[in-house]
Amino acid sequence: MTATLTHGAPAPTAGTALQVENVTKTFHVARSASGNDRLKALDGVSLSIGRGETVGLVGESGCGKSTLARTLMLLETPDSGSITFEGRDPFSLRGKELMAWRRRVQMVFQDPFASLNARMTAGEIISEPWATHRSLYKTARERDARLRELLQLVGLRSSDAKKSPQEFSGGQRQRIGIARALALNPDLIILDEPVSALDLSVQAQVLNLLNELQQKLGVSYLFISHDLSVVRHVTDRVAVMYLGRIIETGTTEDVFERPLHPYTAALMSASPKLDPAERPAERIVLRGELPSPLDPPSGCRFRTRCWKAQDICATERPAARTAQETGRTTAALPAPAVRRPGAVWSLGTAPGAGPGSGSAWPDGTPVPEQAGMADFTHLAECHFPMEEPAAPEQPATVG
Ligand SMILES: Nc1ncnc2c1ncn2[C@@H]1O[C@H](COP(=O)(O)OP(=O)(O)OP(=O)(O)O)[C@@H](O)[C@H]1O
Ligand code: SF4
Ligand SMILES: [Mg+2]
Numbered sequence: 001m002t003a004t005l006t007h008g009a010p011a012p013t014a015g016t017a018l019q020v021e022n023v024t025k026t027f028h029v030a031r032s033a034s035g036n037d038r039l040k041a042l043d044g045v046s047l048s049i050g051r052g053e054t055v056g057l058v059g060e061s062g063c064g065k066s067t068l069a070r071t072l073m074l075l076e077t078p079d080s081g082s083i084t085f086e087g088r089d090p091f092s093l094r095g096k097e098l099m100a101w102r103r104r105v106q107m108v109f110q111d112p113f114a115s116l117n118a119r120m121t122a123g124e125i126i127s128e129p130w131a132t133h134r135s136l137y138k139t140a141r142e143r144d145a146r147l148r149e150l151l152q153l154v155g156l157r158s159s160d161a162k163k164s165p166q167e168f169s170g171g172q173r174q175r176i177g178i179a180r181a182l183a184l185n186p187d188l189i190i191l192d193e194p195v196s197a198l199d200l201s202v203q204a205q206v207l208n209l210l211n212e213l214q215q216k217l218g219v220s221y222l223f224i225s226h227d228l229s230v231v232r233h234v235t236d237r238v239a240v241m242y243l244g245r246i247i248e249t250g251t252t253e254d255v256f257e258r259p260l261h262p263y264t265a266a267l268m269s270a271s272p273k274l275d276p277a278e279r280p281a282e283r284i285v286l287r288g289e290l291p292s293p294l295d296p297p298s299g300c301r302f303r304t305r306c307w308k309a310q311d312i313c314a315t316e317r318p319a320a321r322t323a324q325e326t327g328r329t330t331a332a333l334p335a336p337a338v339r340r341p342g343a344v345w346s347l348g349t350a351p352g353a354g355p356g357s358g359s360a361w362p363d364g365t366p367v368p369e370q371a372g373m374a375d376f377t378h379l380a381e382c383h384f385p386m387e388e389p390a391a392p393e394q395p396a397t398v399g
Contacts, residue, residue: 017220018049018072018105018188023081025067032294039294041067042078043244046320046329049188052214054221056231056252058267059241060290065224068241069190072222073107085188103133106181110193112173116165123147123161126179133184150179153216155209171202175209182213188220196227207234228271232256240264243293243301246320250328260330263302300331 025042041064049055057065070076072083074090082089090101109115116125127147130137137143148158154175165173174194181189191210195203211234213219225231231238231252238255240248240263248261259265266284286305291297297304303313318331 015051016048017051017053017086018047018222019082019084020045020047020068020072021082021084022046023068023071023078023083025064025071025076025078029294032292034295036294040244040296041293042071045081045241045244045246047239047246047249049220049222050236051187051220052218053237054214054223054235056235056238057222057224057241058226058228058231058238061226062290062293063241064244064293065241066192069107069192069222069224072105072188072190074102074105099133103129103136103184104187105190106184106186106188107190107192108174108177108181108194111197112170112177113165113197115177116173118165121162121164122151122156122168122176125165125176126150126161126183129180129183136184146183150182153182153213154179155205169202170198171206174198174202174206178206178209178213182217182219186219188222190222190224192224193226194223195230196225203230210234228256228267232271240267243291243296245301245331246329247302247318247331248329254328260328261302261332262306262308264330 023042023045024040027039027041029037029039031037045064045068047055047057047068057068059065067076071078077091083091085101085104088097088101090098093101120128127143130143137146147161151158151160156172156175156179160168160172165176168176174197177194178189194210195206198206207230210221214221223231223235235252237249238252239246240255240261242263248255248259248264250260255264256268256271259268263286266286269284284307287307288305291301291304297314299315300306300309300313300318303309306313320329320331322329
């Protein structure tokens with residue numbers, strides 16, 4: 001299939017609920033050895049979530065997943081970029097409109113032990129948001145009925161409303177957290193490691209519950225997790241983060257089975273496969289430590305661990321490229337690496353210019369008119385050297 005790639009953030013898809021574009025968030029921190037005191041936790045993050053869709057967000061610890069979640073919850077203010085939900089920018093809203101927006105995006109936290117107030121009953125915890133959003137359920141009778149309904153929705157009994165969090169198991173506590181998130185009838189729930197503190201058997205129950213709720217209520221999820229097998233199981237699309245940047249997005253199957261970015265390839269090569277026959281012959285083990293986000297590498301942030309890195313990777317920042325037909329994105333360089341027969345990127349000097357319409361590589365070389373993208377889905381096409389090596393390249397380490 002011929003695919004067309006464009007330079008920039010993914011276009012909003014039909015039914016897009018949330019659109020994040022080019023969001024940057026900097027924290028002021030203690031000065032590092034190099035004298036830097038500004039930590040860019042999010043550096044030009046773009047992401048979309050459709051209505052009723054589950055998007056997974058994966059990446060190593062400290063890459064910015066929770067910062068993005070907190071920004072979507074309006075707990076952090078981005079330095080730049082835009083966030084729109086159903087076409088509205090929450091940072092431009094005030095008063096009642098802002099309240100209404102806050103109601104629509106809710107969060108379930110990782111730790112069901114720490115995230116529930118031990119001095120309140122389950123019923124008080126679940127109904128607490130109604131004290132702020134008074135117009136939602138006006139009478140005590142309405143609130144009681146809704147509370148019973150929510151308890152039933154998450155698989156708890158009405159009598160559980162009177163118990164305190166200590167009287168529940170971890171899985172039951174997470175059900176209370178989910179009921180609290182549902183109390184305001186949100187359109188999007190951010191799940192930040194929602195099952196990682198639970199036993200395996202309880203994890204499955206909570207994941208099934210989330211799935212059932214989505215089927216019933218049509219709610220969208222942003223599912224943040226380190227557990228790739230869970231992400232593979234529960235998400236429709238996946239976004240991969242590395243040091244504050246999203247370096248790849250696509251359908252869950254594409255990202256797991258046909259990763260484009262070397263970092264994704266390494267991450268996915270380590271993910272357990274359901275069918276042992278599918279097990280990759282080689283596991284790519286990344287060399288070196290994750291660099292400090294306070295002093296990230298220049299150019300491509302992954303270059304210090306990338307076995308495909310070239311000189312240009314130290315000086316050029318990879319930009320997001322989107323395959324229009326599939327909406328897949330990857331961060332890639334307009335490097336000579338991509339200039340080979342069969343590869344077309346509509347990276348024109350004129351925005352939106354495509355092959356055959358005068359588009360050119362950054363050095364001015366015209367993009368060949370007849371070129372196609374037939375082999376784009378080959379692993380990290382954009383990161384390959386111009387000439388295929390005679391023998392397969394050695395990954396960093398084979399484990
Ligand atoms: N309030 C803050 N002040 C200063 N630095 C912060 C703050 N919040 C986050 N950071 C830093 O921003 C970076 C991203 O943190 P974040 O919590 O978003 O990572 P994460 O991907 O959620 O990690 P994990 O998987 O461990 O939860 C980290 O380097 C972190 O130390
Ligand atoms: S080839 Fe270069 S741009 Fe691509 S991931 Fe590796 S270091 Fe980054
Ligand atoms: Mg986190």
